[in-house]
Amino acid sequence: MRGFWSTEHVKAAEDRLLARTPEGALMRRASFGVATVALELLGGRRRVGLLVGAGNNGGDALWAGYFLRRRGVAVTAVLLDPDRAHPAGLAAFRRAGGRVASELPEVDLVVDGVVGLSASGPLRPAAAAHVAKVTAPVLAVDLPSGVDPDTGVTGGPFVEAHTTVTFGCRKPVHALADCGDVRLVDIGLQPELPGPDLMELEDADVAFAWPVPGVGDDKYSQGVTGIAAGSATYPGAAVLSTGASVLATSGMVRYAGQAADAVRARWPESICTGSITDAGRVQAWSVGPGLGTGLSAENVLRYVLDAGVPVCADADAITMFANNPDLWDARDPDTTVVLTPHDREYARLMGEEVGTDRVAAAKRAAERFNAVLLLKGNTTIVADPGGAVAVNRSRSAWPATAGSGDVLSGMIGSLLAAGVYPLLAAACAAHVHALAGELAADGAPIPASSLMAAIPDAIRSVRAVTP
Ligand SMILES: NC(=O)C1=CN([C@@H]2O[C@H](COP(=O)(O)OP(=O)(O)OC[C@H]3O[C@@H](n4cnc5c(N)ncnc54)[C@H](O)[C@@H]3O)[C@@H](O)[C@H]2O)[C@@H](O)CC1
Ligand SMILES: Nc1ncnc2c1ncn2[C@@H]1O[C@H](COP(=O)(O)OP(=O)(O)O)[C@@H](O)[C@H]1O
Ligand SMILES: [K+]
Secondary structure, X not given: OEEEOOHHHHHHHHHHHHHOOOOOHHHHHHHHHHHHHHHHHHOOOOEEEEEEOOOHHHHHHHHHHHHHHHOOOEEEEEEOOHHHOOHHHHHHHHHOOOEEEOOOOOOOEEEEEOOOOOOOOOOOHHHHHHHHOXXXXXEEEOOOOOOOOOOOOOOOOOOOOOEEEEEOOEOHHHHXXXXXXXXXXXXXXXXXXXXXXXXXXXXXXHHHHOOOOOOOOOOOOOOEEEEEOOOXXXXXXXXXXXXXHHHHOOOEEEEEOOOHHHHHHHOOOOEEEOOHHHOOOOOEEEEOOOOOOOHHHHHHHHHHHOOOOOEEEOOHHHHHHHXXXXXXXXXXXXXXXXXXXXXXXXXXXXXXXXXXXXXXXXXXXXXXXOOEEEEOOOEEEEEOOOOOEXXXXXXXXXXXXXXXXXXXXXXXXXXXXXXXXXXHHHHHHHHHHHHHHHHHHOOOOOOHHHHHHOHHHHHHHHHOOOO
């Protein structure tokens, strides 16, 4: 698992670390890391430009320039605010033969030391003018300047980094925005840090959490999933949700609804019934995709919320909660619910747009509904009411296709039925869903049914990393 820490927590930890470290030592350690990565990227070429801002981020760039000079690299610095350039860094840089100029010459690599953790807003005009002229690859110090460190939001000009070297720990920007290849330099910060503000599951974490049957298991002991989705108008949603559930975990899937014939035809291993009241016992329900929002759909929703098992509520289920808050209020407050809106469903549910800070939006909704909230998108955010947040970045946008969300909700239902902790269930499903989309697409558009069919390959792929 990768952790990401907010600027507030990083700065507090850095202050504690600075108090017990000789002056300048941390910056030199950090900038030595920048210089090491710069040399690697240069691969024998020898011209580097520095864009140097007014704070310690600029100081890092100047010290990196100093170390590069000592390795015989030609380094030219543009000081965006010459009177406020880091004094010790600038002195060392000049001492080592670094050149200061008003414009960057032609170089092989640009080091972006415009602004780091204290950034606010997009690049200011002077910095933006220099950045606009850059054609060489950019190595960002700590984070690409112009991108918000805590939200990854850009509201104007920003640096596009080939590589980012960060220090002590990763920050939210590294999970939420494109920072290129992110390298972490250890400056001894970890002991000073609290728990992470965001986390990102890696393959090994997903493999560890994914249910695998043991020798003593049978089809019931692994958790039976119930799917309440689809309708006469939208039988496909039922087929996709049920199929995803069948493929995600071993054990049994029950389907209840108007699409029973279609589901039975495609998934003979599922136990299908036309009515929710005949469905039999399950350990979790996945409800909503293609269900409709009429009276019979409302009754289905009431029924699953009353079943005393965890529920993944998607699509029409979310719209029904938005249209009829009584449905939500009437539920047993102890029922675990995972809500999986896309942005428009979020707006319906919350009565406000998601906005640019998607993590804050997901946290607000999780808190308001006392539920796990999975906000869909290229970067999926999962927040639980206790404040924990997991992010999952999709490496491609091919999963943005009709029916893809139906697949996700079936997978989450399966993991909940298997007893996976709700935040983890949602985050693991998002991880495998994105990977399945990537594997299935392989560079070309895919229907959601192909994404679904790639679930076993995606599970195999994440499990391949475990011994
Ligand atoms: N505190 C520490 O111990 C360490 C800090 N380090 C570096 O220090 C950085 C933080 O330094 P500072 O807190 O001095 O501040 P920054 O260097 O992040 O910012 C400095 C100044 O940039 C200007 N600025 C803000 N937003 C801007 C924008 N959008 N466009 C252009 N200019 C903008 C402001 O005048 C701001 O005060 C970290 O990102 C890291 O690079 C590292 O040296 C590691 C050790
Ligand atoms: N740009 C994107 N890149 C990667 N994945 C995306 C993107 N947009 C949406 N997705 C994913 O695709 C799925 C779409 O779900 P949803 O909007 O509910 O579609 P549908 O209702 O048609 O099933 C979600 O899992 C979401 O995270
Ligand atoms: K920077």
